[in-house]
Amino acid sequence: MSTVPxxxxxxxxxxxxxxxxxxxxxxxxxxxxxxSPEGSVTVSPGxxxxxxxxxxxxxxxxxDELDVDLSRVRLVPATTAASPNEGVTSGSLSVQDCGxxxxxxxxxxxxxxxxxxxxxxxxxxxxxxxxxxxxLGPGNARTSYWELADEVSLEREATCAAAPKASSVxxxxxxxxxxxxxxxxxxxxxxxxxxxxxxxxxxGRVLRPDAPRARLLGLDETAARAVSGLVALVRDGNFxxxxxxxxxxxxxxxxxxxxxxxxxxxxxxxxxxxLAAWLKSQPVETxxxxxxxxxxxxxxxxxxxxxxxxxxxxxGSIAPSCAIAQWSGDTGVHVWSHCQGVYxxxxxxxxxxxxKPERIVVEHVEGAGCYGHNGADDxxxxxxxxxxxxxxxxxxVQWSRADELARAPFGAAMCVxxxxxxxxxxxxVGWRHSIWGNGHVGRPGRNETLTLLAASELEKPxxxxxxxxxxxxxxxxxxxxxxxxxxxxxxxVTSHRLLTMPLRTSALRxxxxxxxxxxxxxxxxxxxxxxxxxxxxxxxxxxxDPRARAVLEAAAARAGWAAWxxxxxxxxxxxxARYKGTGAWCAVVAEVEVAExxxxxxxxxxxxxxxxxxxxxxxxxxxxxxxxxxxWTLKEAVRFDRARVTSDAWESYPILTFSEVPxxxxxxxxxxxxxxxxAGEAAHGPTAAAIANAVHHALGVRVRDLPITRERILAAxxxxx
Amino acid sequence: MADSVRFVLNGVERVVEAxxxxxxxxxxxxxxxxxxxxxxxxxxxxxxxxxxxxxxxxASCDTPLWAAAGKxxxxxxxxxxxxxxxxxxxxxIVEQAMQCGYCVSGILVSAAALLSRNSDPTEAxxxxxxxxxLCRCGSHNRMVRAVLRAAKAGQAHASAERGSAA
Numbered sequence: 001m002s003t004v005p006x007x008x009x010x011x012x013x014x015x016x017x018x019x020x021x022x023x024x025x026x027x028x029x030x031x032x033x034x035x036s037p038e039g040s041v042t043v044s045p046g047x048x049x050x051x052x053x054x055x056x057x058x059x060x061x062x063x064d065e066l067d068v069d070l071s072r073v074r075l076v077p078a079t080t081a082a083s084p085n086e087g088v089t090s091g092s093l094s095v096q097d098c099g100x101x102x103x104x105x106x107x108x109x110x111x112x113x114x115x116x117x118x119x120x121x122x123x124x125x126x127x128x129x130x131x132x133x134x135x136l137g138p139g140n141a142r143t144s145y146w147e148l149a150d151e152v153s154l155e156r157e158a159t160c161a162a163a164p165k166a167s168s169v170x171x172x173x174x175x176x177x178x179x180x181x182x183x184x185x186x187x188x189x190x191x192x193x194x195x196x197x198x199x200x201x202x203x204g205r206v207l208r209p210d211a212p213r214a215r216l217l218g219l220d221e222t223a224a225r226a227v228s229g230l231v232a233l234v235r236d237g238n239f240x241x242x243x244x245x246x247x248x249x250x251x252x253x254x255x256x257x258x259x260x261x262x263x264x265x266x267x268x269x270x271x272x273x274x275l276a277a278w279l280k281s282q283p284v285e286t287x288x289x290x291x292x293x294x295x296x297x298x299x300x301x302x303x304x305x306x307x308x309x310x311x312x313x314x315x316g317s318i319a320p321s322c323a324i325a326q327w328s329g330d331t332g333v334h335v336w337s338h339c340q341g342v343y344x345x346x347x348x349x350x351x352x353x354x355x356k357p358e359r360i361v362v363e364h365v366e367g368a369g370c371y372g373h374n375g376a377d378d379x380x381x382x383x384x385x386x387x388x389x390x391x392x393x394x395x396x397v398q399w400s401r402a403d404e405l406a407r408a409p410f411g412a413a414m415c416v417x418x419x420x421x422x423x424x425x426x427x428x429v430g431w432r433h434s435i436w437g438n439g440h441v442g443r444p445g446r447n448e449t450l451t452l453l454a455a456s457e458l459e460k461p462x463x464x465x466x467x468x469x470x471x472x473x474x475x476x477x478x479x480x481x482x483x484x485x486x487x488x489x490x491x492x493v494t495s496h497r498l499l500t501m502p503l504r505t506s507a508l509r510x511x512x513x514x515x516x517x518x519x520x521x522x523x524x525x526x527x528x529x530x531x532x533x534x535x536x537x538x539x540x541x542x543x544x545d546p547r548a549r550a551v552l553e554a555a556a557a558r559a560g561w562a563a564w565x566x567x568x569x570x571x572x573x574x575x576x577a578r579y580k581g582t583g584a585w586c587a588v589v590a591e592v593e594v595a596e597x598x599x600x601x602x603x604x605x606x607x608x609x610x611x612x613x614x615x616x617x618x619x620x621x622x623x624x625x626x627x628x629x630x631x632w633t634l635k636e637a638v639r640f641d642r643a644r645v646t647s648d649a650w651e652s653y654p655i656l657t658f659s660e661v662p663x664x665x666x667x668x669x670x671x672x673x674x675x676x677x678x679a680g681e682a683a684h685g686p687t688a689a690a691i692a693n694a695v696h697h698a699l700g701v702r703v704r705d706l707p708i709t710r711e712r713i714l715a716a717x718x719x720x721x
Numbered sequence: 722m723a724d725s726v727r728f729v730l731n732g733v734e735r736v737v738e739a740x741x742x743x744x745x746x747x748x749x750x751x752x753x754x755x756x757x758x759x760x761x762x763x764x765x766x767x768x769x770x771x772x773x774x775x776x777x778x779x780a781s782c783d784t785p786l787w788a789a790a791g792k793x794x795x796x797x798x799x800x801x802x803x804x805x806x807x808x809x810x811x812x813x814i815v816e817q818a819m820q821c822g823y824c825v826s827g828i829l830v831s832a833a834a835l836l837s838r839n840s841d842p843t844e845a846x847x848x849x850x851x852x853x854x855l856c857r858c859g860s861h862n863r864m865v866r867a868v869l870r871a872a873k874a875g876q877a878h879a880s881a882e883r884g885s886a887a
Contacts, residue, residue, distance in 0.1 A: 616817055
């Protein structure tokens with residue numbers, strides 16, 4: 001095939017074409033893109049919109065490469081019936097993997113149409129230009145994508161022979177195009193899965209015990225069966241639910257069922273006030289994450305040792321998880337879900353149901369922000385199980401707020417211990433970083449053991465999956481951002497993954513990076529304080545990566561770091577990381593005031609995500625990430641007694657309010673010709689560290705256990721920290 | 722148990738046959754099919770379901786239907802005519818004031834209640850007025866900027882109308 005001459009095609013060192021992003025696993029062009037005779041462009045990504053603005057970024061990329069107006073581009077939601085399999089929308093990888101794939105697909109499709117147009121018009125390809133889908137040649141020669149749409153088949157495999165445009169000639173990528181989904185959301189137009197109504201739809205609710213893994217000992221169904229509008233009562237082992245004609249009837253039946261159910265005690269939970277001791281006393285699987293030996297080791301003069309912890313943290317989506325399922329006879333099931341990976345969910349559903357995956361369609365419908373693996377997948381199985389009793393009618397299941405806060409997976413608690421060997425001048429000559437905690441990933445579709453909540457509740461239960469950690473090469477889990485970014489001559493990183501899991505854990509935004517960066521960056525400040533060195537200078541002294549130095553200097557300049565004027569009860573602090581060691585560089589300066597509680601007044605953030613597809617989208621992600629991280633850092637912890645999770649309402653799981661939110665300023669350090677990397681999780685770890693360091697700067701007190709509440713500060717004062 | 726309850730919804734008189742104890746939110750989303758008001762917690766703790774009840778922002782999830790009898794209810798769908806968006810809606814678009822947007826309906830309603838009693842709020846007053854609305858994506862500052870922008874636009878509009886009347 002022919003190509004349009006512009007930037008060079010991507011090749012490896014051996015000269016073979018390198019397939020970018022997720023194109024390698026999904027090479028068929030038609031799976032990604034369709035051009036219609038009516039003049040529309042349909043992009044079909046495998047990634048899903050979760051409020052991060054990915055659909056807009058993809059539309060920008062497609063419109064640029066194809067030379068069409070943005071208004072022609074439509075994005076279809078991911079479905080296992082048609083979309084490319086791009087795994088899970090997570091890890092700040094959507095632009096990096098999916099965006100780059102869409103860019104190459106569009107470049108190749110443009111080239112195919114140019115070739116077809118050249119043939120039809122009898123002119124050289126080089127003489128043709130595209131304007132909003134119209135292909136123009138010398139004289140009056142013209143045709144269009146739309147005229148040629150039936151002629152050019154996209155049922156072919158990508159070759160990646162056509163290189164995308166150079167960054168300098170892109171019109172839309174790099175500009176703050178307004179998000180395509182926002183108008184619907186300000187006018188209250190139905191768009192979320194919660195708003196979806198299907199003909200003859202029924203409503204389901206699932207009853208779960210307060211104590212995790214309690215068994216159903218007895219059940220009086222009389223009152224529930226008497227509820228008007230009840231369609232079915234479903235019981236399969238410890239899985240218990242109702243199906244009714246209306247949502248109110250389903251709620252009433254659920255309440256009646258709750259009153260009639262007797263549960264055993266559950267499995268004992270740990271002591272929430274002794275998390276570090278508990279984490280370090282469990283059976284573990286130990287892994288050496290990374291190690292470097294100094295070529296000429298120097299003998300340490302002394303060793304400094306500190307331990308840091310973070311609690312279990314809830315995703316806390318504002319919308320409770322929701323799904324709809326509909327069986328056609330007993331042969332197959334259609335599922336509408338706001339999960340992050342339609343194929344992954346389908347694969348676990350197939351295991352539970354003993355069905356071939358082809359019998360199941362999982363179609364994505366937008367939900368609220370999820371911030372990782374929340375209850376979205378679990379509620380989908382709930383809906384599928386309840387819909388089996390609905391005679392072919394669709395069943396919509398919505399979790400309660402208590403389900404969402406107390407029964408969805410949590411971000412794992414962690415204990416991080418750091419030891420640094422210091423030479424006579426206080427220079428770091430050795431560094432040891434040890435992690436204890438549950439695994440950070442229990443997502444469906446990745447393991448032989450399935451991970452959906454109801455699967456372990458059935459009469460014939462599936463074994464419970466104990467969360468694991470992905471390998472560091474794909475971003476890691478508990479060990480994410482544990483390998484030092486600083487130029488230490490030697491280091492060793494060890495991760496201990498718990499083999500018990502009394503509280504179910506899975507992916508929460510940034511996984512282990514939040515605690516690891518909090519620990520490393522707090523430790524560096526402790527060291528700087530001991531040496532009487534400026535924390536910025538200490539970091540720069542140990543950093544040779546120019547892009548790392550650039551964000552630190554940019555954040556410090558923005559915050560006026562050097563011009564700080566000390567005042568009573570106020571302080572500033574710094575935090576830095578390159579997310580995953582391979583993603584975005586981000587530095588944060590926090591300014592705090594401490595009176596009754598810690599008030600973060602300002603966060604100055606500098607970020608480098610390589611190429612910026614949508615600057616306002618990057619700003620929005622970074623601002624949002626920083627504010628969410630401030631909430632985790634100051635307020636959030638899953639609360640529990642020895643029997644049950646007690647933080648099952650917003651009153652018992654408070655998050656940052658409008659009046660408590662700091663001013664956030666974001667500076668993007670732009671590298672338009674560098675590979676784009678994600679922005680969604682880059683600010684979390686640096687923000688936590690910056691706040692902790694600012695609190696120390698304000699009070700001279702070091703809080704090493706998150707969240708940094710008034711009680712924790714008083715405890716640290718008591719302990720003389 | 723069902724009763725006939727009459728109220729004005731987004732400017733139109735409606736009669737609903739339902740148990741008067743039913744949460745107003747269920748009636749709006751279910752019986753009346755207006756899904757702009759969101760279910761978030763069912764306990765009046767997040768603000769996603771906020772509606773105006775005689776001009777005051779209330780959580781419709783823990784407001785029983787009977788409490789709306791004879792009153793005026795405005796949901797996010799009723800803040801504007803399709804051809805003329807509310808200044809708040811325009812400002813939220815200009816400021817790109819959200820990520821996932823699930824909390825936005827309730828926040829627009831709380832902000833509309835604020836602007837109707839205080840057309841020129843300070844930033845602190847805007848934050849205070851939104852303190853009972855939760856946002857999990859961290860879009861707070863964008864939303865505050867949008868409310869302040871809408872307040873300015875509303876004043877400009879009001880002074881233009883005064884000008885043309887004079």
